Amino acid sequence: MPDVSLAALAAQVFTGLVLGGIFVLLAIGLSLIFGLMTVVNFSHGALYMLGAYFGYVLLTRTGSFTIALVLAPALVGALGLLVERFLIRPLYGRSPDDPLLLTFGLSLVVVETARLIWGKIGLPLDPPPALAGAVNLGFTYFPTYRLFVIAVTAVVLLALWLFLEKTNIGLLIRAASRDPLMVRALGFDVGRVWFIVFGIGTGLAGLAGILAGPMRGAYAEMGVTIIIESFVVVVVGGMGSLVGAVVSGLLIGQVVSLTTFFAPKLAEIVVFIFMAVILLLRPSGLFGEAGLLE
C-alpha cells in the first residue's frame, strides 16, 4: 500500500472528479437519447473520439482553444444530426436492437476512418497557455486544466438543466420522454424533438472528447474503453435518468480514481464489480424506474 498522505488522497479525489465529469457528459448524452428515443447509441464512443480529433484540427488551424472548445462539439453534434436523419430514423418502429446494431457498425466505420485520416499514433492536444500550469489548492498542486474541465462540466450541466426545466423546447423534450404519443396527439412533431435530442446528446459526447484531449491526447481507440464504462455508468445510474447519470458518473469516477491509487491493477476491473454489486442490490439502478423498455 502506498504512503497515504491526506494531501495525496485529496488530489486523487480531484482526479476522480475530472474523470467523473467526463463520464457524466458521456452518460448524460447516452441517457438523454435513450430516455427519449429508446435508442442505445453504440457510436457514442466513436463520436467522443471525433470530438478530440476535431479539437486537434481546429486547434492547429486556428490556434485558439476557445474556438476548438465551441466548434468541435458543434461539429460532432451536426454529424449526430445527420446520423439520426439518415441512419436511425429509418429504424423507428423496428426492434430496439436494430439502432444498437447499426450504430455498432457505424462506430467501426468512424474509428477506421479516423485511423486513415489521422494515423495510428495518438496526437497531442496542448491546453491553452492560461490553463497550462498548476494551481495551489492549499493541500496540493493540481493541474489548472483539470480544474477547468470540472468547471466546464459543471457549467454545461447547469445549462442543460436550465434548458430542460425552463425553456419551451425543454418542456417538450421532457413531455416527449414521458408520453410521446400524447405529445404527438397534441400536434407536436415528436420526430423533430428526437432529432434535436440526438444532436444534443452527440454534441455532449464531442464536448467530452475535446475536454479529454489535452489530458490523454487524441487517438482512434480512445472511445472504445470509455463507451463501455459509460454504459456501466448508465446502468448503475438507471437508464434514462439524468440525475442517475450525474450521480453514478461522479461515483464511478471516484471509485476508479481511488482504486488506481490503492490498487492500480484493479482499476479497470473495479467498475464492473461495482456494477455487479449494484445490480444485485438494485437491479434497476440507483435512480432507474423498472420497466423502461424492458
Next chain:
Amino acid sequence: MSAAAAWVRRHPVLTFFVVFAIFPWVVPYKSLATQVLIYGLFALGFNLLYGYTGLLSFGAAAYWGLGAYGTGIALAKLKVTSLWLALGAGLGAAVLGGAVFGFFCLRRRGIYFAMLTLAFAQLLYFIGFHLSSWTGGDDGLRGIPQLTLGFPGFPVSLEKPLAFYYFCFVLVGLAVALLKRILDSPFGAVLQAIRENSDRAVACGYDIDRVKLLSFVFSAMFAGLAGALDALRLTVVPIESLYWTTSGQVVMMTLLGGAGTFFGPFVGATAFLVLEDRLSAFTESWPLVIGAIFSAFVLFLPRGIWGTIIGGFHGRQSA
C-alpha cells in the same frame, strides 16, 4: 430452388454433413474451411440466444475466450495429455462462466441485457490481461502442443490441416445435431415463444427466467467449444479472444447470414471470413468496409443473406 430449400429446411443436419464434407474443396484454401466451421459454430451459439430466444448479447467473447483459455491452459500449463480432457476443461469453463454471468445479465432485459453482457465480457478481458502467469497476458497464451487424438486402439494425428478439419467437422456436426434437437424440443418452442412475446410465455405458465438462463448456458457452451477448437487450430490463444471485437465479429457474422435461421450463422461466417480475407489483402482498413456492409444489412437487408433466401425471423421486440 424452392423444392431444394424445402429439403434443406426439413433435413438441416443431413445438409450440414453433405455440404461440409466437400466444403474444403469448394473454398479457395483449406484453412479457410476450418475457420468457417469454428466461427460458424460460434455464431450458431450466438444465434441460439439472439435469433431464437431474442436476447442480444454483446459479450459472446467471454465464453469463446473461456473455452479457448480453458483448453489452452489445460494443455500448455497443466500439461494435460488427453485432448478430450482438455476440450472438456474449455467446455466446462465456458458453461460455468455462462451460468454465472448469465445469472447477472438476465437480471435486466432488453437493451440493458446487451450492455451488461458487454460489460461482463470486458471484465473477463481485463482479468485475463492481468493474470499473465496463467494466460500469458498481452502476449497471449503460447505453447499449446498439437496432440494426437486418443481413440482407444488407434490414435489419430491432427497435424495435417485436413485431418484437423474433419476432426472439427465431426464435433461441429454433433453440435449442429444437438442444436436441432434443442430447437425441436418443447424447450426450443418456449425459447421462440419468449422471443415472440415473453409476457405471453409467462402467462402460459413457463418459468422464462430458467429457460432464458438455460439458453444462455447452451449458447455459452457452443461458443466455448468453438473457442477451444480455435485454440487447437492456432496453438496459441491471443488476448483478443476475450476482447469485445470478438463479440462484435460473431454479431456481424450472424446478422450477415441471417439471425434466427438455421444455416444463417454458417453462411454469415463464410461471407465474413471470405470478405476479411479478400479485403485485408489490399487494405488495412478492412473493418471500415465490413462495418459499412454490416450497417447496410441492418438498414436494408435485416434478414441477412440466408434469411432473405429462405425468409426468416427478424426484428421483433427483444424481451
